[in-house]
Amino acid sequence: MLKVDCVEKAYKKGGLFSKERQQVLNNVSFTCDYGECLGIIGESGSGKSTLGRLILGMEKADRGTVLFEGGKVTDRRVRSGKLSAVFQDYTSSINPFFTVEKALMEPWNVRGIARREAQEKMDSLLDQVGLTPSYRKKYPHELSGGEIQRVCIARAISTQPKCLLLDEAISSLDVSVQLQVLDLLIKLKKIYGMSYIFITHDIQAAAYICDRVLIFRNGRIEEIIETSRLKDVKSDYAKKLLRMLITF
Numbered sequence: 001m002l003k004v005d006c007v008e009k010a011y012k013k014g015g016l017f018s019k020e021r022q023q024v025l026n027n028v029s030f031t032c033d034y035g036e037c038l039g040i041i042g043e044s045g046s047g048k049s050t051l052g053r054l055i056l057g058m059e060k061a062d063r064g065t066v067l068f069e070g071g072k073v074t075d076r077r078v079r080s081g082k083l084s085a086v087f088q089d090y091t092s093s094i095n096p097f098f099t100v101e102k103a104l105m106e107p108w109n110v111r112g113i114a115r116r117e118a119q120e121k122m123d124s125l126l127d128q129v130g131l132t133p134s135y136r137k138k139y140p141h142e143l144s145g146g147e148i149q150r151v152c153i154a155r156a157i158s159t160q161p162k163c164l165l166l167d168e169a170i171s172s173l174d175v176s177v178q179l180q181v182l183d184l185l186i187k188l189k190k191i192y193g194m195s196y197i198f199i200t201h202d203i204q205a206a207a208y209i210c211d212r213v214l215i216f217r218n219g220r221i222e223e224i225i226e227t228s229r230l231k232d233v234k235s236d237y238a239k240k241l242l243r244m245l246i247t248f
């Protein structure tokens with residue numbers, strides 16, 4: 001379904017007139033299948049979010065390709081409604097002047113879904129993310145972080161995407177709320193059968209939800225391993241990362 005092939009990305013470093021470039025992604029290749037949950041874990045600054053933006057077609061790779069169902073993700077028609085995302089900063093993900101109802105209507109409006117049909121779907125969508133219809137009229141400032149993130153998830157899945165990219169989507173939440181959102185994601189995956197690209201620095205969260213994890217270091221893939229075999233990682237870096245982050 002998703003094929004990342006030999007992707008490279010560099011950014012300009014220093015001031016406006018500087019010619020120096022920082023190589024952020026180096027020869028990154030992997031695939032993600034239908035219905036799979038693939039974790040991308042790595043330390044801060046390793047290039048995870050940059051890779052996420054390339055997967056979403058928000059930025060172009062300098063070299064290599066990102067294909068979604070055979071088409072280039074940079075083509076809006078290839079990803080429209082099929083590839084969705086939830087980011088860490090939920091406070092800026094929803095317009096503060098929009099009610100939950102208006103925020104949820106946005107993707108349906110873009111896709112030309114009739115207002116009546118969208119209204120009918122809304123309560124069941126809210127229910128699926130654990131919110132009651134009374135949330136329709138609320139503004140973001142009236143919601144907790146966990147509730148806003150549930151609204152963001154509802155909006156992201158409203159078009160029934162085939163793949164949902166979650167970039168540190170639970171990192172700003174309290175630990176108990178993180179677990180609730182992870183359980184919600186597991187439940188939604190069963191309902192919709194979509195794939196997740198789960199970008200995180202939290203290996204425990206990745207181990208909880210992912211089928212496979214890709215260990216990322218300095219813009220390169222260090223290792224890709226099934227979550228059930230995480231203890232058998234081979235590279236020294238992956239072993240060190242696991243020792244730092246998890247107690248077996």
Ligand SMILES: Nc1ncnc2c1ncn2[C@@H]1O[C@H](COP(=O)(O)OP(=O)(O)OP(=O)(O)O)[C@@H](O)[C@H]1O
Pocket residue numbers: 011012024042043044045046047048049050051201
């Ligand atoms: N638009 C940009 N322009 C210039 N440099 C950038 C840009 N985006 C990212 N970088 C640089 O690329 C490197 C990787 O950043 P990125 O945000 O992808 O890492 P990350 O692994 O997601 O980090 P974190 O977990 O802290 O979010 C960093 O050194 C960052 O400063």
